Amino acid sequence: MNEPADNRDTLREVQDRFIEVWSEISQLWGVNKSVGRVQALLYLSPEPLDIDSIAERLQISHGNTSTSIRDLIAWGVVRRVTRPGDRKTFFEAEQDPWTWFHTTIRERRRREVVPVMERLHEAAGFAEGAGKGAKGAERKRLEEAHDKIEKFADFAHEFVDLIDVFLAIGHGRMAKVFRTAAKLIPKDRG
Amino acid sequence: MNEPADNRDTLREVQDRFIEVWSEISQLWGVNKSVGRVQALLYLSPEPLDIDSIAERLQISHGNTSTSIRDLIAWGVVRRVTRPGDRKTFFEAEQDPWTWFHTTIRERRRREVVPVMERLHEAAGFAEGAGKGAKGAERKRLEEAHDKIEKFADFAHEFVDLIDVFLAIGHGRMAKVFRTAAKLIPKDRG
DNA sequence: CTGAACCGTCAGTCTAAACTGACAATACTG
């Protein structure tokens, strides 16, 4: 029942449902909803789209659209396309989800993970220096704090190593590598 | 120069610097700042702390502290500790960063990844049904959309596999296992 | 049982971030 009025509406609903899911995923990542929706629409679109078409399709302002696209271009997952003999600028999204994800991870590592790791090292260094400059019971407490911070830093390094392995592996081969990895662990003994 | 007034101030600054870094990391995750700060303080603390001590130490309201702790307990990374003969309730954080991370990933998979995957399947199913119900050029467009959604869903499944392998591996062995696995796959040929 | 200490909750307030829309800048046309 509830036969759609025409097929255009159906296509629109198919797109909308997917766009909504993608925007939820984006938000889990900490990426803004509009950015996710624009990216999803461009991913689905067979040809590049211009700002006004996107704004109208998603019912958002063109200012918001322009800003979202600027972000997506900065993340390296959307490209600007100009056609000779056309005044408009068009935009197209990366069409391979694995490439998109790979690019995003690489950028986040560079922009977010590396800077926070530097601050973590600063904090660890400060704690170590403070411990060496103190005596008696106070020194003991400072050294305990330093040990915990180091423990956390060690963990963080393992995490960054994990990202690096991810980035070193070719596209679409992840599942296979991980399956192999899983087999390497006969027991869960730590 | 700038000798600290006393060692208590030094300990406090050591803690503050670390707490600030942890809260930044939390925010990258999409976790609220106060929650991250409370967790960091509890991680550093050699003994469990009560609500008011935490609130005073972090300069936040006790309501906020209570809510943050409720979240941390729900995530399974903080425990409630009661001592016989003491009216206060104390709280302590998981002390092993790998265990903390492992627990968090498991919970996020359950709460966030699984539901969004279900919605993705719904969207894919709807697209497939729509394609079958249409004819001619419109059918072609719907099938194109369905193909793209499936492509994305396949990628998402690979990603979930990745999480599952992660959860299957013992603490602290991730990077090493993956590096070994990656080496077993000699070429990047697809 | 009464009072004091403490935790949990939530309506209201506040804040940070997203979004809009008017204007500026740019690129193309004739």
Add this chain to the structure above:
DNA sequence: CAGTATTGTCAGTTTAGACTGACGGTTCAG
């Protein structure tokens, strides 16, 4: 070169969600 179509920017507004603080419930001491 003037006119027009289009994108980029950002001050002001709106919105989502974090935070506060007053209140109610609970637990323990006396």
